[in-house]
Amino acid sequence: MFRVAVICLALSFSLLHAETDVEENDIDIEDESELRSKFEKFKVQYKKKYDQAEEEKRFQIFVENLKASKRMQEQDIGTAIYGITKFSDMSDEEFGAFYLNPVISNNNDPRPEEMLSADVAEQLTNVSLPSFVDWRKLGAVTRVKDQGLRCGSCWAFGSVANIESMWYIKTKKLRALSEQEILDCDFRSTGCHGGHPDNAFRAVIQLGGIMSEREYPYRGRNGHCAFKQSKAIAKIQTYRNIRPDEEEMKIWVAHSGPIVISMNATGLQGYRRGIIRPGAYACDNFRLNHVMLVVGYGTSRGYPYWIIKNSWGADWGEKGYFRIYRGEGACGINKLPITVVI
Structure with a gap:
């Protein structure tokens, strides 16, 4: 029988409802201050806490994921909306x-x-x-x-x-x-x-x-x-x-x-x-x-x-x-x- 082993892992986070999600479609990914502001809102919404070294690492990953979401948005030909989620501080490798x-x-x-x-x-x-x-x-x-x-x-x-x-x-x-x-x-x-x-x-x-x-x-x-x-x-x-x-x-x-x-x-x-x-x-x-x-x-x-x-x-x-x-x-x-x- 053709079979594919599947592993898909999930972590538990306390989140708000979709109506209060951080909006990101209008983010200027070249504007550092705006990105920092969105990241701060992301941390509050998804109850994220990092030490100083980890904070900068997670911010850079957050920015890369925003760029990836914009690419997904451009490529998708349905009605899907992509952007900031509870996984936005995870690298592709981690996810x-x-x-x-x-x-x-x-x-x-x-x-x-x-x-x-x-x-x-x-x-x-x-x-x-x-x-x-x-x-x-x-x-x-x-x-x-x-x-x-x-x-x-x-x-x-x-x-x-x-x-x-x-x-x-x-x-x-x-x-x-x-x-x-x-x-x-x-x-x-x-x-x-x-x-x-x-x-x-x-x-x-x-x-x-x-x-x-x-x-x-x-x-x-x-x-x-x-x-x-x-x-x-x-x-x-x-x-x-x-x-x-x-x-x-x-x-x-x-x-x-x-x-x-x-x-x-x-x-x-x-x-x-x-x-x-x-x-x-x-x-x-x-x-x-x-x-x-x-x-x-x-x-x-x-x-x-x-x-x-x-x-x-x-x-x-x-x-x-x-x-x-x-x-x-x-x-x-x-x-x-x-x-x-x-």
């Missing part, structure tokens, strides 16, 4: 090391045919789909969570979010489930060092279920497996790989529920809001480094988009979510879609 891990898989074997959703593909020419779907509005999505503390656990968060939503759709019971169980008990993956959604699903099947987040709380580090089957509150039957086709993905989201995707999330460092539509060559769609959950789709101002739940806290992006252009395989979003079957 990549702490949040992302662009790994090219050494295993390019095709997915097994028995896992392909050929039955769904046959419906493509006849199916009628709604123009807008948002499973949040139907009560099928838990709150946005935060990986925190430099643990590469996006694969666990995306997988658990999928189970939570599909369990609700099946039972009408929305339960916050345990990412830590996946980190500790999926022995095919490497916990905070990365993993695969299919392995997470296999672990839950083999364990006999998944415990609640409350009973098996997230610690953001690898630990010993403490799963207790008597306390499992959700189970899955199997999982299905979905064809790398956005029309089929749309069918699954519309008729079945949220699905897991992997994508190149490098450009999300400076994302604030809007619909991402990378310009040509701006986002390598083979460099998959982050796992998340598609919770819906729609169209705005002529731009078709996916709605994606991230795991960097509700203080990032559009209250923890973002939108990305639908129909062009943007940033590799169509490469590895997958979902559980309850």
